[in-house]
Amino acid sequence: MTTYDMATTDLRVDEGYVPVTGGVRMYWRSxxxxxxxxxVVHGGFGDARMFGEVxxxxxxxRRVVAVELQGxxxxxxxxxxxxxxxxADDVAALVRHLDLGPADLMGYSLGGGVVLRTAMRHPEVARRLVVVAAPCRRDGWLPDVLAGMAGVTSAGFEWMxxxxxxxxxxxxxPDVDAFPALMDKTGDLIRAPYDWSEEVRALAAPVQLVYGDGDGVPPAHAAEFFALLxxxxxxxxxDGSGGRPASRLAILPGRTHYDVFAAPELAPLVDGFLRS
Known part of the structure; x- marks a missing residue:
């Protein structure tokens, strides 16, 4: 699994906290x-550094604002x-508080589900979406991934x-001892059933879907998700005159669920979509 090293940069850097919903003070770094x-929204157990040099x-x-979800x-x-x-409500509140909207949203894995849900609940804050390695319904994950989700609890803390x-x-x-609670809450979230297929059909924002060819979400589900768009x-x-959707699908060769978010080829792919 890729480690989270903050890249050195000459770009302008800002950071802070925003009061969002439910008493959460969300950290952001731009x-x-x-x-x-x-x-940008990280995956499960990740943080603002997760995408690295991407x-x-x-x-x-452009200004890129990486956020950190509750806990x-x-x-x-x-x-x-x-x-x-x-x-989703937290992300939308941050967009409004920092006066960023309508903004482009990108999320990986758990974060991909969050940005997708943000666009569904708060379409006014989302111009374009990039969903990396996330399905539109829970059973879009491979069976062995779903089996692994069953074991995401604080009982596995010593391994983690x-x-x-x-x-x-x-x-x-701020509280290192809170990690076991993070595991329990994350496990409860990812084990809960969901199917957003019909809401995907109704999305107004164009969506870039990105997966690895060795992802936890198989190409068959990626194609099904793309068809909903x-x-x-x-x-x-x-000549392309027969009508192409504003949304796009990319399967990155040689990438898995555990490295697709930091793949060097991700940045030009996303940049091209956001500029189109």
């Missing part, structure tokens, strides 16, 4: 300035269960204590 802001590359022409990174936990809707995500968490968390349903013709 790179660059100008352009349409891009708000964010530096994306910030060359992750610098953002302290509160007495509130994790839920997709609460996380040896992992790069824990080391990254321990370096910045209007993709892959008909031949656009030799």
């Amino acid at each position: 790179l660059g300035e100008g352009g349409t802001p891009l708000v 964010l530096d590359r994306l910030a060359a022409g 992750h990174g610098h953002t302290a936990d509160v007495d509130r269960p994790f839920s997709w809707d609460a996380f 204590r040896q992992s790069p995500p824990y080391a990254a968490y321990a370096a910045v968390a 209007g993709g892959g349903l008909r031949d656009p013709g030799w």
